[in-house]
Amino acid sequence: MMDKLDAALRFNQEALGLRARRQEVLAANIANADTPDYKARDLDFGGELRRALEQGRAGNGLALATTAASHVHGGSTFATDAGLLYRVPSQSSLDGNTVEMNAERVEFADNALRYEAGVTVISAKIKSLLAAMQQ
Numbered sequence: 001m002m003d004k005l006d007a008a009l010r011f012n013q014e015a016l017g018l019r020a021r022r023q024e025v026l027a028a029n030i031a032n033a034d035t036p037d038y039k040a041r042d043l044d045f046g047g048e049l050r051r052a053l054e055q056g057r058a059g060n061g062l063a064l065a066t067t068a069a070s071h072v073h074g075g076s077t078f079a080t081d082a083g084l085l086y087r088v089p090s091q092s093s094l095d096g097n098t099v100e101m102n103a104e105r106v107e108f109a110d111n112a113l114r115y116e117a118g119v120t121v122i123s124a125k126i127k128s129l130l131a132a133m134q135q
């Protein structure tokens with residue numbers, strides 16, 4: 001039963017986790033808009049979602065790499081730079097900073113809107129699953 005619930009919600013769980021991670025990255029870009037030599041980062045949402053679904057990590061975080069059979073197999077939930085890309089600026093700055101505030105604000109608002117839409121979708125899915133269980 002739990003396997004079916006996990007399968008029903010897995011895509012949305014991964015998508016929301018990646019949206020939250022992207023929001024953190026975009027917020028860091030905005031916070032460092034005046035930091036000399038700061039390089040703006042972003043997340044390839046589609047590629048990361050595809051990779052997460054193929055790996056089957058379902059919220060476990062990152063899989064640990066092991067080099068011997070006796071190593072502990074586990075996961076980690078801390079943030080990492082894996083999957084982050086550098087953003088190419090359309091206009092360079094003299095101090096080496098690649099953050100473009102207008103672009104960051106647009107991406108931040110778009111990602112926030114998509115996160116809220118994801119929450120709405122998963123909430124509706126949970127309600128429909130609860131209704132089906134009650135019958």
